[in-house]
Amino acid sequence: MSPGPELIQNPLSQTITCDGHTLQVDIYRSAEEVDWLLEGVNEDGTSHVWEDRFATDQxxxxxxxxxxxxxxxAAFF
Known part of the structure; x- marks a missing residue:
């Protein structure tokens, strides 16, 4: 099995607390891509990945x- 593409984690990734819940926000891209992906993972481990790709991390x-x-x-929890 070959390893997947190298992922670059963006330093703007962070944890956000909202309404008493925690959301891990991950901003990343593969080494071959220029656009960023956005994923939110709630405290239950449920992941929401945006369909859009973003030209900038911001x-x-x-x-x-x-x-x-x-x-x-609550939309994430």
Whole structure:
């Protein structure tokens, strides 16, 4: 079995606490890609990966904050 592509974890990845719950926000890309992927993992281990790819890491981080502002933290829990 060959190893998968090398993933680059972005330093803007962070943990966000909202409404008493914790969401791990991961911003990453493969070494071959230029666009960033965004994933939120709640405290139960449920993952939400955005379908969109982001040209900048800040755009990815802004997207998760917009989702929390629009839908509330409960949308991830």
């Amino acid at each position: 755009a990815a981080l802004d997207a998760v904050h917009e989702a929390i502002d629009e839908e509330g933290g």
